[in-house]
Amino acid sequence: MRKTVCLIGRPNTGKSTxxxxxxxxxxxxxxxxxGVTRDRIYGIANYENKSFHLIDTGGIDLSxxxxxxxxxxxxxxxxxxxDVIIFVIEGRSELTSNDLLxxxxxxxxxxxxxxxxxxxxxxxxxxxxxDYYELGFDAYIPVSAEHNRGIKELLLEVTKDFNPYxxxxxxxxxxxxxxxxxxxxxxxxxxxxxxxxxxxxTNNPGTTRNxxxxxxx
Numbered sequence: 001m002r003k004t005v006c007l008i009g010r011p012n013t014g015k016s017t018x019x020x021x022x023x024x025x026x027x028x029x030x031x032x033x034x035g036v037t038r039d040r041i042y043g044i045a046n047y048e049n050k051s052f053h054l055i056d057t058g059g060i061d062l063s064x065x066x067x068x069x070x071x072x073x074x075x076x077x078x079x080x081x082x083d084v085i086i087f088v089i090e091g092r093s094e095l096t097s098n099d100l101l102x103x104x105x106x107x108x109x110x111x112x113x114x115x116x117x118x119x120x121x122x123x124x125x126x127x128x129x130x131d132y133y134e135l136g137f138d139a140y141i142p143v144s145a146e147h148n149r150g151i152k153e154l155l156l157e158v159t160k161d162f163n164p165y166x167x168x169x170x171x172x173x174x175x176x177x178x179x180x181x182x183x184x185x186x187x188x189x190x191x192x193x194x195x196x197x198x199x200x201x202t203n204n205p206g207t208t209r210n211x212x213x214x215x216x217x
Contacts, residue, residue, distance in 0.1 A: 003162050004053040005045070006078040008106065009088035010098035011059025014118040018088060018145035019043065019056035022155070028056045040078050042213055047155040051165035055082065060102050073197070079105070084112045084158050087135075091117040091128050091142065095135070103135045114157050115140045121147050173215075190214075 007015040016028035023043035041056040055078040058071035079085055087106055089099055106113050117129045120142040129140045139157050143150035178186050191197055193216060 002044070002052050002165060003083040003159075004055065004081055005084045005086060005158055006040075006055035006057060006075075006082040007086050007088055008057060008075055008079060008102060009059060010096060010102060011061055013059070013088045013090045014145050015059070015088045016041075016056055018086075018116065018118060018143070019054060021145045021148060021151060022054055040074050045155075046165075047152075047159050049164040050155075050159040050162045052083075052159065052162065060098060060105075062098055062101055076105070077197075079109050079111065082111060084114065085109065086154070086158065087113055087115045087137070088118050089115060089132060089135075091120040091125065091132075095132060099135070103137075107136065112161070113137045113139070114154065116150075116154055117142050118145055120144055121149065 007019055009015050019028045019041065020026050022045040024045075025043070027043055028041050039058070043054050043056070045052055045054040057075040057078045060072050060075055061068045085106060087102065089095070115129075115132065115135065115137050117132060117140055120126060120128065121144045123142075126142040129142050132140060141150055141154045141157055143154055145151070178190060180186050194214065
């Protein structure tokens with residue numbers, strides 16, 4: 001059975017870029033605009049003989065903007081579901097109040113935390129990781145998701161306690177999509193079918209941006 005790992009961090013630290021890099025496909029939408037990712041996005045990541053579910057989440061933000069409380073709730077659900085949490089911070093800026101808030105949330109989770117110090121494109125900047133030790137975690141990995149730097153080291157740290165993955169029984173799974181114009185209730189219908197708050201629901205058109213996959217029995 002696959003373990004589960006999630007990516008947590010404030011907006012614009014490169015979580016979706018890292019997510020796409022780890023699952024080796026362009027699944028999460030990437031944009032310089034904060035708040036593009038809102039719902040939990042799932043994929044499968046593989047490293048050597050290990051395989052795990054990976055969850056991308058929206059950026060946790062203290063401000064009182066639209067969707068921030070919904071995004072935080074979705075991120076907390078991902079944290080609860082995960083065996084390991086990758087805390088993604090931006091290695092080219094100082095710690096923010098959002099980073100410190102997230103660190104407190106993670107410390108209460110009792111999960112293994114790996115800090116990915118992202119956007120360190122050049123090895124000469126790797127010493128910047130020491131600036132973030134005040135967060136209080138054990139494992140800090142300098143990475144550049146955009147330039148595929150430090151990804152092997154990150155995967156090694158994340159999966160070092162995982163058992164080798166044995167292929168699950170091949171089952172025939174029917175796939176179907178829910179399609180419609182904005183504000184007809186697609187997300188509400190998905191949540192009703194799943195009997196959980198899987199998707200953020202608001203009256204604002206365009207709340208759901210990524211294609212969101214989930215299993216349904």
